[in-house]
Amino acid sequence: MAASDVTETGVVQHDPYRSFIYGEGEKDTVWRTGAPPNYEVVNKLFEEGRTNVWAPGTTEEKVQRMLKTWEMEITHKIRPQDIKTADLEAFRHSVNGRPGKSLAEVIQIGGYNQFLETSLPEDIRAYDPSRYTAVESQNVFLNAFPRGFAIEILQVYSGPPKVAFKFRHWSFMDGPFQGHAPTGELVQLIGISIFTVDESTMKIGKVEFFYDPGELIGDLLKGPLLDGSEAPNVSCSTSGCPVISKLHT
16 A cells, blocks of 8 residues: 555655555544654755665565555554554564564553663663653654654675564754753664565564664763753663674674
8 A cells, every 4th residue: 555645735745765644444443642653854854874775676675665654554554453554363573582472562661662662770761661651752762863863774694584684773863862961963773673474465473673782872961961960870771682792794
């Protein structure tokens, strides 16, 4: 299904990189903010900063669309039944080998909180997911990244049913984060993911992400504290994932 629709004023709504935002199939979708998201700003960031332009119909372009669509759905749709990319019954989501969560659990806690879940003591957490709701966590990072947080596929290693790929997430720190001043610098992380899909429907049954959260959090803490105080002693790491050291090779 194409991510396009025609409004009452005759304006065509369309997202070139994501499906399941507009159209007849989304007429009953319940959106977190009451309306479909607009990705115009982050799409511009993506187009200006991507390292590859994958041709339509290539494996890389298809996987990139699946990834972007899935991220859009778990961020902006609040009912599991509205998410078209996932197998509702089989779905599990895990980060750096942690126990998997159901679709409903991921929607409830939010993508950023799921990605930055940690077992570190609370007093040394650079970012504490337990303190924020899904919407609050989204706002924390939207404040730091007003242009959004773009994502691209760098390489696809295998096709269905286990779609393994290398990805890059990036933005510029144009806003504050946890009391730290914006730096205006590039912030990025690179990781590996495996999406296990049903070959007949291409619905996602299992999502596994492996990456170093310290790449993201460390860059966000570079700026001085806005109140002029000395930064506390916190840890940027959230896990000791054994595959992290291989991500940049």
